Amino acid sequence: MKTLTPSQFHTNRLTSFLSQCKTMKELNQIHAQATISGHSSDNYIISKLLLFSTTSGPQTTDYSFKLFSSVSNPSSFFYSTIIRAFSASKNPAHAFSLYNQMLLAGISPDHFSFPFLTKACARLASLPLGTSLHCDIVKYGFSSDLFVQNSLIHMYTSCRDIVSAREVFDAMCVRNLVSWNTMVDGYAKCGDLVAARNVFDGMPVRDVVSWSALIDGYVKSGEFSEALAVFASMCDDGMKVNAVTMVSVLCACAHLGALDQGRRMHCYIKDNGVCLTLQLSTSLVDMYAKCGSITEALAVFREVPVVETDVLIWNAIIGGLAMHGRSKDSLALFEEMQATGRGQPDEITYLCLLSACTHGGLVEDAWRFFNLLKAQRMAVQVEHYACMVDVLGRSGLVEEAYEIVRTMPMQPSASVLGALLTACQTHGHLHLGELVGRMLIELDPYHDGRYIGLSSVYASAKQWDDAKTMREVMEKRGVRKTPGCSAVEVDGNLHRFIAHDKMHQQTTDIYSMLSFLLNQMKLESDIINGEHFKQEIWENV
Structure with missing residues (x-):
């Protein structure tokens, strides 16, 4: 039996520990043992430590970089591993700094390096950087590598260069399912649903990712009925759906206001054992709220354990209650959110709260939340100002509303001016209403509502000639009034009627x-x- 030296014994021992390592806490203990036993500069041990830390999430990137920096002469493996870590971090640009450092050290990249670099480029959405990287891929002879080609397609579609993505796709000698799915998803994200459907129909084999990419594309393009039709075809094809698919489907139901279909989807989730992730629960809450059933939205929300909630689901239910005019309940739920300590409020939370104050005429509460938003150094968006103008305007405080518009740090949007115009019309502020109305027409000259709004202001003041003039200007500019639309859901099918x-x-x-x-x-x-x-x-x- 061969006797091991103390160094070999410690190496084997550390290797055994690393093979059983499950958490970063355990990895830190193993790293400490390596330092005590004099193996902190052993490249083999460091490579194992580095590989584990880089696959443990973006939060370990700093630790991984310290490990990498302790290696005296890092190989392409070390560089590729740390580049991988930064490609998924908050600072993906640093991956390219390491890539340049790698080239200056005379180390050639391998087929593992480029997919991580293209991922970083995709997250940066930098087409010039991506094109330069593509040149290096050709230069180092990896342009025919399937893994690299798939990453290039993803990179180009993320940079909205669908033409280059298609060129890479067409040049591939061999394609796998990832190649097809990436191309479908790319076309869908770029809004070309016709091309996405053509690629989808031409796929030799499809999986749940293929169907989900197409459904999500239709949802993102506002073709909600088509998204539900594709989902029905997916079920007919016998494909097992997942939580990602159902999030898109519920989003389609929410935008259509199709409550019966939304309920059917909820039953489908239960009957087919779809994993009820937090994101899916949030989508259910949002769907029920937007489809008019706040009771069912609250029921879904209460089924989620408080310890698993985050700010997104709180925003969905707080905003849902505000939408249904239950302002006091909305504010009470915010207090509950703060009491539980789950989910720190963000800009969207305060927008939902301001919306609740608008519906309930809660001026003092609106000022409190608006000032709290600014005190917490959050980005105050134009939508927050629109809510403040609306709540003040509805309460008759038109001068205060105008003061907010006048002192806004950004250009007032149509929603801000529209809220002020409505307040002027309701409370008889003719001169201010005329000023705001003309500002709206200048801002959005082809929107029918701008002319009708100013015409209504004149009509409220019985200035019939001016009201008539607004209608005539509207006709001369070729602006037509958008026809009214009604919708009714019968047996799960949504029927629309347009007044024309x-x-x-x-x-x-x-x-x-x-x-x-x-x-x-x-x-x-x-x-x-x-x-x-x-x-x-x-x-x-």
Whole structure:
């Protein structure tokens, strides 16, 4: 039996420990043992420590870099491993600093280096950097490597260069499922759903990622009904869905307001044992809230253990309650969120709270949250200002609302000015309303609501000529009023009705004529609204 030297014994012992290591705490203990036994400069031990730390999440990047820095003459393996760590970190640009350092040291990159570098480039969304990297890939002879080619497709699509991505895809001698999925996802993310569907239909084999990429593409492009149709085809194909798929499907239901379909999806999740991740629970809460069933949204929220919640699901339920006019409940839930210590409030949280204050007319609470938002040095967005203008305007504090608009650190958006215009119309501030209305038209000259809003301000002040002029300007500029749309869900199918048919047009013309005549005659409102007068009008119609 061969006798081991003390150094060999410690090396074997440390290697055994590393093979059983499960956590970073255990790794730190092993590292301490390596230092005590004089093996802290052993490249083999350091490589094992480095490999574990770089695969333990972005939070260990600093530790990994210290390990890497302790190696005197790092090989391409060490460089590739630390580049991998930084490609997934908060500072992906540092991966390229290490790559340049690697080249200056005379060490050639291998086929492991480039996929991590392209990942860093994709996260930076830097096309010039990606093009330069592609040149190096060709230079070092890895342009035909399947793993590298797939990473290039992902990089180009992340940089919104779908043409170059397709060139790489077409040049591939061999493609695997990842190649096809990356191309489908790339087209979908770039909004070219026709091309995404063509690639999808041409796939020799599909998996859940293929279907999910296409469904998500339709959702992101606003084609929600088509997304649900693809999901139905996916189920007919016998494909087992996952939580990622269902998040996209529930998002489609939420935007359509299809409550029955949303309930069916919830049952599908339960019946098929889909893992109820926190993200999926958040999507369920959001879907029920947007589809009008805040009771079911609260029920789903309460089923999630408090210790597993984060700010996203709190935002969904706080915003949902605000949307349903339950302002006090929304604010109470925020207090509960702070009491549990789960999920630190962010900008979206305060936007939901300000929205709740708007619906409930809670001016003092709105000021409290707005000042708290600024005190915590969060980024105050234009949407926060819009809510403040709205809550003040609804409460009749038009001058205060205008002061906020006047002192905003950014250019007021259409939503901010629109809220102020509505307040001016409601509370009879004609001169300010006229000023704001013209600002809105200048900001968005082809939006029908801007002209109608200013026309309504004039009508409220009985300035009929000015109101008529606004309508005429609207017609001269070719701006048409967006037709009204109604929707009804029957047996899980959503049917939409647009007010543009012949009967609707005739009725609209009659009302326009009557409105003009009544305005000219300056009839009083009690006569106009009298039941006998309306009866005479309908009899003549």
